[in-house]
Amino acid sequence: MQKAPGQLLNMMAMVWWLTSVGVAIAHGAEPSQSGPPMMISVAADGVQRAMVTLDSYTYSPNHLIVEAGKPVELTLTSVTTIIPHNFIIKDPAGSLSVEQDVSAGKTVIVRFTPTQTGTFPIYCDKRLWPLPSHRDKGMEGKLEVR
Numbered sequence: 001m002q003k004a005p006g007q008l009l010n011m012m013a014m015v016w017w018l019t020s021v022g023v024a025i026a027h028g029a030e031p032s033q034s035g036p037p038m039m040i041s042v043a044a045d046g047v048q049r050a051m052v053t054l055d056s057y058t059y060s061p062n063h064l065i066v067e068a069g070k071p072v073e074l075t076l077t078s079v080t081t082i083i084p085h086n087f088i089i090k091d092p093a094g095s096l097s098v099e100q101d102v103s104a105g106k107t108v109i110v111r112f113t114p115t116q117t118g119t120f121p122i123y124c125d126k127r128l129w130p131l132p133s134h135r136d137k138g139m140e141g142k143l144e145v146r
């Protein structure tokens, strides 16, 4: 029993080490705020088409890259069973304003033509008061117009 304090210290050191390693790994695996950028290609008819999946509380992909001056057609599919979401893109300067509701389990198509280059926020502003908005829960992304 003479060794008990030493063993306790060793154990504490081990727990500390495991915790540090665990935190380091968790940080390394943590997805960045924005997913891998998805460059939307222009189809033969000149339309930039892509599919976006809506879940609680994500868009996938959530970083879309398009060309200015060409129409964009996004097929929005919700994979939720109850929670309604929406898909909003807003240029604060007013060049772009898209707002589309996507009910649980539904697929809708939204069309717009971005005219200005820049990066604009995509987000869901639904909220079940007094809970935080879906955007606050991470349901956001960005549209990069080149």
Ligand SMILES: [Cu+2]
Pocket (backbone or CB within 6 Å): 057, 084, 085, 086, 124, 125, 126, 134, 135, 139
């Ligand atoms: Cu939502």
